[in-house]
Amino acid sequence: MIYISVLLKVLILSLLSFTTNVLGGYSPTHVSCPSNKTLVRQGTGLSHDEKTWLAKRHSITTPNLKAFLQTKTNLTAAEINGVFQNNSSDINVGIALSGGGYRAMLTGAGELSALDNRTVGAFEHGLGGLLESTTYISGLSGGNWLTGSLSMNDWISVQDIIDNKYDIWDLENSIFLPEGLHPIKTYEVFRNISLDVEAKKNAGFNTSLTDVWARSLARGFFESSGDYGADVCWSSLRDKSVFVNGEMPFPITVSDGRYPGTKLVSSNSTNFEFNAFEMGSWDPTVDAFVDTKYLGTELDNGVVKGDNSQCVQGYDNAGFIMGTSSTLFNLMVAKLENTEIHLIKSLKMKFVNFIKNLSSDNDDISIISPNPFFNTHYYNTSSSISQSDSLFLVDGGEDGQNIPFTPLIQPAREVDIIMAFDNGNNLNGLPDGTAMAATYDRQFSDVGVLGTFPYVPDQATFLANGLTSKPTFFGCDASNLTSLVGSDDHGHVPPLVVYVANRPYSYWSNTSTTKMSYTEQEKLAMITNGFEIASRNNLTSDAAAADWATCVGCAVIRRSQERQGVAQSDTCQKCFSEYCWNGKTANTTISASQLMETLGSPATTTQKKEGSKVKSLLQGIAKKIFPNLSTGMGV
Numbered sequence: 132m133i134y135i136s137v138l139l140k141v142l143i144l145s146l147l148s149f150t151t152n153v154l155g156g157y158s159p160t161h162v163s164c165p166s167n168k169t170l171v172r173q174g175t176g177l178s179h180d181e182k183t184w185l186a187k188r189h190s191i192t193t194p195n196l197k198a199f200l201q202t203k204t205n206l207t208a209a210e211i212n213g214v215f216q217n218n219s220s221d222i223n224v225g226i227a228l229s230g231g232g233y234r235a236m237l238t239g240a241g242e243l244s245a246l247d248n249r250t251v252g253a254f255e256h257g258l259g260g261l262l263e264s265t266t267y268i269s270g271l272s273g274g275n276w277l278t279g280s281l282s283m284n285d286w287i288s289v290q291d292i293i294d295n296k297y298d299i300w301d302l303e304n305s306i307f308l309p310e311g312l313h314p315i316k317t318y319e320v321f322r323n324i325s326l327d328v329e330a331k332k333n334a335g336f337n338t339s340l341t342d343v344w345a346r347s348l349a350r351g352f353f354e355s356s357g358d359y360g361a362d363v364c365w366s367s368l369r370d371k372s373v374f375v376n377g378e379m380p381f382p383i384t385v386s387d388g389r390y391p392g393t394k395l396v397s398s399n400s401t402n403f404e405f406n407a408f409e410m411g412s413w414d415p416t417v418d419a420f421v422d423t424k425y426l427g428t429e430l431d432n433g434v435v436k437g438d439n440s441q442c443v444q445g446y447d448n449a450g451f452i453m454g455t456s457s458t459l460f461n462l463m464v465a466k467l468e469n470t471e472i473h474l475i476k477s478l479k480m481k482f483v484n485f486i487k488n489l490s491s492d493n494d495d496i497s498i499i500s501p502n503p504f505f506n507t508h509y510y511n512t513s514s515s516i517s518q519s520d521s522l523f524l525v526d527g528g529e530d531g532q533n534i535p536f537t538p539l540i541q542p543a544r545e546v547d548i549i550m551a552f553d554n555g556n557n558l559n560g561l562p563d564g565t566a567m568a569a570t571y572d573r574q575f576s577d578v579g580v581l582g583t584f585p586y587v588p589d590q591a592t593f594l595a596n597g598l599t600s601k602p603t604f605f606g607c608d609a610s611n612l613t614s615l616v617g618s619d620d621h622g623h624v625p626p627l628v629v630y631v632a633n634r635p636y637s638y639w640s641n642t643s644t645t646k647m648s649y650t651e652q653e654k655l656a657m658i659t660n661g662f663e664i665a666s667r668n669n670l671t672s673d674a675a676a677a678d679w680a681t682c683v684g685c686a687v688i689r690r691s692q693e694r695q696g697v698a699q700s701d702t703c704q705k706c707f708s709e710y711c712w713n714g715k716t717a718n719t720t721i722s723a724s725q726l727m728e729t730l731g732s733p734a735t736t737t738q739k740k741e742g743s744k745v746k747s748l749l750q751g752i753a754k755k756i757f758p759n760l761s762t763g764m765g766v
């Protein structure tokens with residue numbers, strides 16, 4: 132107690148002295164404009180840069196995919212060669228990682244690591260080599276913390292993080308007290324975050340809670356040596372050789388647009404994406420992309436307003452983009468002031484008020500201001516978005532689509548197969564297919580005209596028929612999907628979706644979305660369990676599991692075979708009868724406890740209790756802030 136009160140005194144005294152203002156690397160700056168002052172294009176087809184990049188990536192993924200099929204599957208040489216012969220187009224594998232806080236980040240890390248040949252054991256008892264064959268990787272909220280922290284740190288592997296080769300993902304302390312109960316350091320953290328955000332504000336940019344959230348998050352995802360990624364931008368990838376040379380997949384982050392003046396995020400909200408080259412939306416409400424590097428520049432109908440010195444750089448800070456995809460958690464910062472817990476209440480004295488001063492009325496949004504699409508006139512721009520000064524973005528899962536499918540089902544991207552990892556929370560911290568239904572439904576709305584998503588059943592069927600207890604393939608026969616393909620899709624065949632849901636194998640991986648700290652042991656257990664999910668318990672979960680890699684191989688080559696009119700081998704037919712959704716729906720429902728029974732108990736039966744006092748306090752806060760989160764949007 133004495134220690135805590137000393138801590139508080141130090142904190143309060145020091146927080147009162149927020150005066151110095153050092154311009155941090157976080158703040159965007161004005162730079163001279165590129166010679167072409169048109170920074171926006173209509174969303175027709177892929178950007179020139181993405182096309183050029185794809186050629187490089189394909190020169191790597193194509194031989195890798197061949198190697199994966201040769202080394203990990205039973206497919207015959209003739210079957211494999213057929214896919215790569217006669218000018219058949221390159222196969223695009225996409226990976227989608229869902230939201231769900233650290234649960235999604237850690238489980239997703241294990242799942243991804245099972246596809247990564249750099250992981251110990253992934254080749255022997257996982258799908259090692261598939262990640263090396265992947266073209267696109269999309270992340271949302273917690274899933275984007277994963278894809279972002281790997282991508283923005285030179286495409287390090289999950290194994291590197293496990294082996295402590297990089298000093299990131301130290302989750303022992305909560306985001307809110309990243310240095311634990313160390314008074315001086317805690318003061319420094321809050322001061323440094325405030326200075327960064329203040330610098331952005333003083334440079335003339337609108338700031339919001341997302342900026343505070345972004346700088347807090349970044350402390351877990353970037354090393355301290357570079358001031359926690361203060362000057363790492365999403366577009367910085369263009370200067371990184373691992374990206375330039377196509378040695379990593381193309382990372383895409385998603386966010387939802389909220390219509391100005393509304394609070395509700397409905398299923399018809401505009402889906403935005405951020406990639407290394409561009410930020411924007413394929414939806415008819417925007418149908419445009421802006422150069423990510425110059426985000427923050429004032430544009431009128433896509434053209435720079437003012438003279439050549441008026442362009443802005445650094446707005447696309449990587450932590451800020453990761454925060455923008457996960458604004459749901461802004462509320463945790465915003466609501467700190469409502470808690471009765473003394474420690475936090477006292478911090479409120481200065482810091483929380485300081486935060487409140489930064490934000491506009493809307494705490495749970497990220498403001499992109501000025502709006503890069505102001506006064507654009509593409510497709511259907513009676514849309515209110517083009518008339519708004521600012522763009523209001525929220526957590527990518529708030530429209531119910533907790534798996535970031537939108538960028539991967541765009542006809543222009545020609546994705547053949549999506550490995551979809553669902554670590555959302557629908558029932559007892561586990562998914563029930565709600566996210567799949569949300570993307571399926573969206574294709575029938577005005578905003579979702581581009582892109583087709585295969586038929587999926589209702590949530591009761593997902594649970595009762597075991598579609599979450601083992602991986603399930605959707606859209607197995609392209610010929611069955613033709614009636615879903617709209618005229619805007621120009622006949623593009625939708626990808627086959629391999630749906631892989633979180634479930635416990637060796638660890639109770641259904642942790643709370645609001646659990647903001649993990650011990651080292653918990654973190655590693657979550658990652659291992661994720662590996663087991665994607666590898667079907669290291670190829671042993673049932674009699675069929677030994678052939679799991681072969682069956683994934685069959686799914687990967689399916690669209691290519693269909694394009695060429697090649698029939699499936701007996702091996703692949705066997706796989707498809709094992710894993711494809713058979714089109715049947717269940718007429719029974721199962722309860723949460725029945726679900727847990729069918730999934731079985733991990734060997735380590737109890738979750739470790741939160742260790743320190745601070746951690747349990749923070750858990751308490753989280754519960755207060757989000758009492759109903761589990762019934763909400765499925766994150």
Ligand SMILES: *[C@@H]1O[C@H](CO)[C@@H](O)[C@H](O)[C@H]1NC(C)=O
Pocket residue numbers: 167168169170171172
């Ligand atoms: C400038 O960029 C726009 C958008 O990418 C493009 O349409 C236009 O042709 C470019 N103009 C010149 C002169 O290169």
Ligand SMILES: *[C@@H]1O[C@H](CO)[C@@H](O)[C@H](O)[C@H]1NC(C)=O
Pocket residue numbers: 213214216217695697
């Ligand atoms: C590729 O072309 C050869 C020769 O034209 C033909 O015999 C073979 O059937 C073709 N393979 C496929 C998969 O279309």
Ligand SMILES: *[C@@H]1O[C@H](CO)[C@@H](O)[C@H](O)[C@H]1NC(C)=O
Pocket residue numbers: 216217218
């Ligand atoms: C592939 O296409 C190119 C150009 O269209 C052609 O020159 C080449 O002969 C084709 N190769 C095969 C194996 O069909």
Ligand SMILES: *[C@@H]1O[C@H](CO)[C@@H](O)[C@H](O)[C@H]1NC(C)=O
Pocket residue numbers: 251252253256637659662663668669
């Ligand atoms: C599965 O493989 C991973 C990675 O090699 C390993 O950490 C884990 O202990 C294995 N699990 C089982 C159940 O064998």
Ligand SMILES: *[C@@H]1O[C@H](CO)[C@@H](O)[C@H](O)[C@H]1NC(C)=O
Pocket residue numbers: 195196198199202248254259260261263264
């Ligand atoms: C993965 O590693 C194995 C064993 O080292 C190797 O045989 C295989 O070719 C690798 N796969 C890819 C796609 O690089």
Ligand SMILES: *[C@@H]1O[C@H](CO)[C@@H](O)[C@H](O)[C@H]1NC(C)=O
Pocket residue numbers: 316319320323358
């Ligand atoms: C705060 O920022 C200063 C100056 O960049 C740095 O020296 C210090 O280590 C930072 N402290 C923390 C706790 O991040």
Ligand SMILES: *[C@@H]1O[C@H](CO)[C@@H](O)[C@H](O)[C@H]1NC(C)=O
Pocket residue numbers: 397399416577578
């Ligand atoms: C979205 O749906 C709501 C009601 O469902 C409707 O009022 C609104 O106009 C729609 N917005 C767009 C852009 O379609």
Ligand SMILES: *[C@@H]1O[C@H](CO)[C@@H](O)[C@H](O)[C@H]1NC(C)=O
Pocket residue numbers: 481484485488
């Ligand atoms: C909030 O901003 C107002 C106006 O700039 C200022 O008077 C007030 O002191 C600020 N409050 C805090 C807690 O920083």
Ligand SMILES: *[C@@H]1O[C@H](CO)[C@@H](O)[C@H](O)[C@H]1NC(C)=O
Pocket residue numbers: 335336337500501520521
């Ligand atoms: C800040 O946001 C407000 C409200 O959207 C807008 O009117 C103003 O122009 C913005 N300022 C800047 C510098 O973007």
Ligand SMILES: *[C@@H]1O[C@H](CO)[C@@H](O)[C@H](O)[C@H]1NC(C)=O
Pocket residue numbers: 606607608611711712713714
């Ligand atoms: C596709 O359609 C055929 C014929 O209608 C049917 O037999 C088959 O089960 C369907 N496949 C799926 C995966 O729905």
Ligand SMILES: *[C@@H]1O[C@H](CO)[C@@H](O)[C@H](O)[C@H]1NC(C)=O
Pocket residue numbers: 205678681702705
């Ligand atoms: C793959 O080959 C193994 C032996 O190499 C065999 O046991 C297994 O049944 C085969 N799987 C399929 C799907 O044919």
Ligand SMILES: *[C@@H]1O[C@H](CO)[C@@H](O)[C@H](O)[C@H]1NC(C)=O
Pocket residue numbers: 716717718719
């Ligand atoms: C569904 O209900 C019908 C009768 O209402 C029953 O005959 C059938 O077996 C049930 N199907 C399943 C899969 O439970």
